[in-house]
Amino acid sequence: MKFDQPVPLTQIAALINATLLGNKEAYATGINEIHVVEEGDLVFVDHPKYYDKCINSSASFIIINKETDFPEGKALLLVEEPFEAYLKIVDYYRPFQPSMDIVAETATIGEGSVVMPNAYLGNQVTVGKNCIIFPNVTILDHCILGDNVVIQSGTVIGSDAFYYNKKNNRDIHYKKMTSCGVL
CATH class of the missing domain: 2.160.10.10 (Hexapeptide repeat proteins)
Known part of the structure; x- marks a missing residue:
């Protein structure tokens, strides 16, 4: 999904109670699943099997449950439960x-x-x-x-x-x- 307008990454980090590492001045333009992410999107990953795929995807921001290396210009949002964080973001920005x-x-x-x-x-x-x-x-x-x-x-x-x-x-x-x- 695309947000109605770009959202400061710091605002998203506060919403999901995440520790923000990397590009703290950035704005997210949407959130999506790994197979359809674009630059500016958030993606979530909660299994080590998919860490590299997410970190090296087109997504600019990764909601993840483990601190790891990542490319310059991107950001990690560290949370215990990335899937729960994803649901919270979707429910907040796209409520039923x-x-x-x-x-x-x-x-x-x-x-x-x-x-x-x-x-x-x-x-x-x-x-x-x-x-x-x-x-x-x-x-x-x-x-x-x-x-x-x-x-x-x-x-x-x-x-x-x-x-x-x-x-x-x-x-x-x-x-x-x-x-x-x-x-």
Whole structure:
């Protein structure tokens, strides 16, 4: 997810009670999973198997549970539970907002696009130009469709990823990752 505006890294560190190492003057532009991060993004890692991949990824800022070496210009946010920190950031910057309208007031539909009956468009959904959204499609909050897209009946876009973080040291052993929009 991209933040509405760049956020000072010090503000994020305070939110998740992290020790900030490295570039303390930086601003984060978003938070994402390792396979889709870009420069300016935060990423989290909580297993040594993935430390190097995260630290050497395009992400500028790494939420991690162990102090380690990292490239100049990047920053580490040290916390005990990186996954919990990720959830806190997503919940803070992208809180759940119910929409009871079939097409949310904040959804935008491009010129020449058609949205058939019983299609649901959530908050902040953007549909490009000349798209066809067939009946019984669900497009959840903060999803962006480009131009000339066809979505077939019964499709769901933007639902939570099937990702559960397992830790035996907490009451709930499996915690679901909160998704925050699809580009």
